[in-house]
Amino acid sequence: MGPVSAPYGPLVVDAHHHLWDLSVRDQDWITGPALAPLRRTFTERDLGAETAAAGVTATVLVQTVTVADETPEMLATARDSDLIAGVVGWTDLTAPDVADTLAALLALPGGEHLVGIRHQVQSEPDPAWLLRPDVRRGLTAVADAGLAYDLVILPHQLPAATRAAEALPELTFVLDHAAKPPVASGGLEPWAADLRALAALPNTVGKLSGLHTEADWRTWTVRDLRPYADTLLDAFGPSRLMFGSDWPVCTLAASYGRTLATAGELTEALSHAERAAVFGGTAVATYRLGERIAHRAGRPTVT
Secondary structure (H helix, E strand, O other): OOOOOHHHOOOOEEEEEOOEOOOOOOOOOOOOHHHHHHOOOEOHHHHHHHHHHHOOOEEEEEOOOOOOOHHHHHHHHHHOOOOEEEEEEOOOOOOOOHHHHHHHHHHOOOHHHEEEEEEOHHHOOOOOHHHOHHHHHHHHHHHHOOOEEEEOOOHHHHHHHHHHHHHOOOOOEEEHHHHOOOOOOOOOOOHHHHHHHHHOOOOEEEEEOOOHHHOOOOOOOHHHHHHHHHHHHHHHOHHHEEEOOOEOHHHHOOOHHHHHHHHHHHOOOOOHHHHHHHHHHHHHHHHOOHHHHHHHHOOOOOO
16 A cells, blocks of 8 residues: 555545446446546556555445346455455345345355445436435335445435435434535535534534546646535534545546545634544445554554
């Protein structure tokens, strides 16, 4: 691993990135010329080169497709990695045997790296998908398994996410990419109000991730992102907000290094302790990464 970036705190955790191998499985969401730079394989070795240069201590690998085989593959990758400390996988929340499936995943080699589950709710036509009885049963199983649930949603789905989080206080909901606000157009409402309603619940956590890919990829500036980052910081607070690169998707608009540096600029007004939470502590606490990070880094357990 590369040296820790001291300005961000005692460790830097990238709480959101992806990997895929197109020789193993197609990524059917990568369509059209705009996404063409992503139509290649991205490996753990590629990630390692980026994170070493940036001084990242550990990462969380997040699912990309709703295919059952992907999660065991990610767990095997994490088991053999000196970098990946956690995996947010996928399983069918609506399946009657979801609890058994989660138990089987946790029992796999590398299963101890499973820290959360995610589903592409953003692609569901029903804005209230998270409130369906079968989905709620699945979310309850996620909570019972001791896992978090990552929300990948769009702004209009925030109210349903808030109701789901209210109904399941025992489950930690982690909001990915701030629910993809309309950064390119500069609009804040009703996104900001709806985000604040979700963040008002104590069992919710946010990710400082994905903002610049919602902006104009060629011309965005930190100033464009700041209203959205400030809303996230004000709503969740540093102790419930974590940095995520969203690599390699972030490379559509910025390099890995610039993505991390931008997050640094957006949090420059925070105290050292607050930045340490955003860039490490919140992810460690939310995803229970302390023992795995300590083991691999050869340092005392981080809590």
